Amino acid sequence: MKKTGILIEMENKRVKDTTLGMITLAARADTDLYALVLDGMDDPACDILARYGITTVVDLGLSFSPEMRLNPAVRAKAATQAAQKLQLDVIFGLSSADGKDLIPRVAALLDAPLVMDCLDVDLEKNIARTSHYSGKVLADIQLSGDVVIFGIRPNAVQPVPSPAQPQKIKMASDSAAVAGLALVSWDDGENGGQASLAEADIIIAGGRGLKNSDNFSLIFDCAKKMHAAVGASRVAVDEGWVPYAFQVGQTGEKVSPQVYIACGISGSIQHFAGMKTARMIIAVNKDENAAIMANCDYHVQGDLFEILPELIRQL
């Protein structure tokens, strides 16, 4: 049977739901599932991995010193060594912000083929579906090699429980520093508590229609009430209303939430490049002819300055 290693992403010591979705995707194939745990293992984490079908939980034994554990080169080295020791055939990781700095490192160290940002993977044929040309085209890419690697877009697949009784093993990672790359400081941002954009179930995003940074608080207030993450168009970022980290689009974050609510955003090609795979799109715009109004599931024609306060009030 094939062996698939899954790089486990956690947040506040909990296995992320998006990680579980990735396990569900891998479990569609006939394969043993190895959870590669980088951030320390405890019983609750093991239990949840067991509930979603992991057959072996592997603690990569990374050092707890943040300089080491947060260093992507150290993480990549540990994952690479585990892949070699376990003789994995396939590696899955989340194509999240952290994953984009980890998975390609593993691929480069193993000199193995990789597709990032996969919306789907057929492990029988090693064909992944991903986006090309700023999200305008879906590409099916077939990998061949001793090990093949896939970065899975967060939320591409919803987690489905499939209980298993995993074995546990611990690897001794050599925690020696990786030559040449030292992590000297890190900042986990003011929005530590806010749902990460790429992984949120609901995103509410604002664009030029908000008119200034004060008004943008309407978006934040609404987001708070519905536990949504906040997104923005490039105009809102360029105007300095919100930091670049909020930008959705071709040159921003690519997201696939359950629901994307676009307020005062016209729906340019470049904005769509970042959110067209959302399951549901709701557009709030005063212009019936805005591109987004023809390319959404629900459109609310009206003034966002009237609709958003109502939403906040009723939530």
Place this chain on the structure above:
Amino acid sequence: MQIYVCIKHVPDSAANIHILDDIRIDEKVAFLLNPYDEHAVTEAAAVKKKVQDSEIIAVCLGRPDAEKTIRSAMAMGADRGILVETDDVCDSMTTARALHAAIVQDGSADIIFTGKESIDSEGMQTQFRIGALFDFPVVTNAATFDIASGRAVVTCELSGGRTRTFELAMPCVVGAGRGLNTPGYPTFPDVVKARKKPIKTIALDSLAITPAAGSAKTVALTPLVQNRHPKKITGTPADQAKEIIRILRQEAKVLA
């Protein structure tokens, strides 16, 4: 210092992409310098301003008409260009091998700048593969770049305003993010000067690279058609808000 910048010739992000026989796109669209690579060239030019006797070399693997994109990089500050010519679409493993071989053949790199990703194939990996081939440290999505005591100090952006600051031994590979700088429009004299700068053309075959054991092959391309059928939410703002909440609760099931 010898600063190499890897630049890719890509279709304009605003172009309509048409697919031919399932695995190719119609290339009769405007091509330009990959937007993230503009940040890479801009940063190289900024380093050159600070470090005397620096030379910037733009390296591109692409079709013969990628020369235009090398000229754009030159108008933005590159001194020379290297075009590794091929009509094939190469995967990242081959691309990295070609860029690595072309740089080794040309000189000795102190810094290699790349973009954090190309907007056509959205691979997000070539910088890491180049780094592994040279055994140089790599960072990606760089937002600030400095050199202090012979080491590169780079702050990289993660999501949600999170950042990581690294010190890299040089030579190193740095993947530029959008926060790194603001590329300017080249002036007309810069464009004229760029026409006279030298470009060395190398056939991919002549580099005789050792192929990778594995490969990534595009087997099908399909346009991403949006099959959405917009429904209108009408009424007063209060009605509209109420309906949005109902949809979030009952249809999308994302609200309790």
